[in-house]
Amino acid sequence: SKWKESLVERTISRKTTNLMQLVYGKSETKPDDSSHEDIDADASDEDDEFFKPKSEGNKKSSKGLEGDEVNTDDSSKFTNYASIKDWKDGEIIESIRDRFVTGDWSKAAQRGKAADNDND
Amino acid sequence: MGKISYMKLKGSQNLRQRLLLATLSSTPILIEDIRADATWPGLLPHEVSFLRLLETVSDDCHVEINETGTKLKYKPGIVMGGRYLEHDCGLSRSIGYFLEPLIVLGLFGKKPLSIKLKGITNDPKDPSVDTFRSATLPLLKRFGVPSEGLELKIESRGVAPKGGGEVTLSVPIIHNSLKAVTWTDEGMVKRIRGISFSTRVSVQFENTMIHAARGIFNRLLPDVHIYTDHKAGAQAGNSPGYGISLVAETTSGCFVSVDTTISYTRGNDDMDIDERKELMPPEEVGEEIASLLLGEIEQGGVIDSTHQGLLFLLCALCPQDISKVRVGKLVPYGIQTLRNIRDFLGVKFVIKPEPATGTVMLKCIGCGLKNLSRKLS
Incomplete structure (x- = not known):
């Protein structure tokens, strides 16, 4: 019935925003890195120790997926070594057969169609 | 002289893209805390080199760097383009690092760009010059960039650590704006x-x-x-x-x-x-x-992971039409690009995962950037 439709719609919209939240953050469009001038909170402790050793571990922190870290490496190249598979294996190679012209053409066509249907 | 209001940013991440977007959207930017805590603080040689490159291809742009290089002020000028330009990319990053922003910038210039770049042509960190020829240039053509005058010539090759390579990049200008795409069919x-x-x-x-x-x-x-x-x-x-x-x-x-x-x-x-x-x-x-x-x-996806950033950028620069593209998994650089696009161009993508194929669909309305440099003449 009618009331159910709106519920379904709402669930779908909630699901799809997840990826958008990941990219754009939870709140509104306020850009997160263009912040106003902050006064350093630890400015007052500076008298205690004139020299402060900077932790080396801090700067070598991993290039996290979050991308929230400042000063990460600036490179567009993405090489996915993590999910590299043994493509010499017969079964694994058959799993992407349909993405090649030597595979099943109707399955490839379906891939394209699925996209057209659920959008708009 | 009127006071310029700078957009304030922090950190060295995505410096290239920030500078590129600042130039395209004519937004002056002020970046602070550039590797302030690092053993070698401030801008790295390739980043300074990229700033010099921006000065080479544009007119009336203004770069100010503080003593330690941790603070950068950039006021974009007009992209002029021009022929027989030359730039030494140095040896700290490969030519690919410079090509990526340069090809987009060149499109919105006053005159077609033709520039000789010297340095490292192939390197594991950046897309190689071969990838540029075989995948990046065809991607531009999708968006209505004319194919005549668009080429990358490899004169000589050079690898790290000593380089010695040389390429010539030619980029045509677009006469009005790019063309929005609906590009979701991966094919076989x-x-x-x-x-x-x-x-x-x-x-x-x-x-x-x-x-x-x-x-x-x-x-x-x-x-x-x-x-x-x-x-x-x-x-x-x-x-x-x-x-x-x-x-x-x-x-x-x-x-x-x-x-x-x-x-x-x-x-x-x-x-x-x-x-x-x-x-x-x-x-x-x-x-x-x-x-x-x-x-x-x-x-899956219509492009590889490496080209996500460029793809999103081109979509966002399109006229106010809907662009729709399909990519595989979103990669960190792609996500960063989406955020930068939102900050500079005010374009937000609608991002929908497609569970059946494991791909991601992105839709946006372009910001309608026109090639204004050209109109001046």
Whole structure:
């Protein structure tokens, strides 16, 4: 019935925003890195120790997926070594057969169609 | 003179893209805290070099860097373009690092751009010049960039650490704006092309790489051609190295590419490179690169992971039409690009995962950037 439709719609919209939240953050469009001038909170402790050793571990922190870290490496190249598979294996190679012209053409066509249907 | 209001940013991440977007959207920016805590603080040589490059191709732009290089003020000018320009990219990053923003910038110039870039042509960190020719330039054409005047010529190759390569990039200007795309059909892979190269080593390295890569493709596709490009003498640059780039072309005109380069790393930059790594043998290189290409194909999407950033950027620069594209998994650089696009151009994408294929659909309305530099003449 009618009331159910709106519920379904709402669930779908909630699901799809997840990826958008990941990219754009939870709140509104306020850009997160263009912040106003902050006064350093630890400015007052500076008298205690004139020299402060900077932790080396801090700067070598991993290039996290979050991308929230400042000063990460600036490179567009993405090489996915993590999910590299043994493509010499017969079964694994058959799993992407349909993405090649030597595979099943109707399955490839379906891939394209699925996209057209659920959008708009 | 009126006071300029600067957009305030922090950190060194995405410096190239921020500068590029600042130039395109004529937004002056002020970046603070650039590696303030690092052992070598401030801007790195390649970043300064990129700023010099911006000054070369544009007029009336203003760059101010503080003493330690941790603070940067940039007021964009007008992109002029022009012929017979030259730029030394240095040796801290490869030419690919400079090409990526430059091709977009060139499109919105006053005159067509033609520039000679010197430095490292192939390197594992940035897309190689071969990938640019085989995958990046076709991507631009999708968005209505005229194909005449769009080319990258490799005069000589050079790998790390000493470089010595040289390429000439020509970018035409777009006369009004780009063309929005609906690009969701990945098609099926119909052929695989590639090019291997070797500088100051035996051509046998290339043959071994190609043989190993072909061994993996053979069971999937007969149409595989990998060309060799053995350089000798002055054309081979100053350091030994070898590498291979592959591109899979689909029935719907998508190009999925991967590349790799094997060479010695620079010794001067990092203190702890006493233990010189053994170079990866060519047979493993060939197998690995073929596996990576199949991985990209498996993931789906109309482009490979490396080109996500450029794809999103072009979509956002389109006129106020809907662009719709499909990619595989979102990669960190792609996500960063989406955020930068929102901050500078005010374009937000609608991002929808597609569980059936494991791909992601992105939709946006372009910001309608016109080539204003051209109108002035």
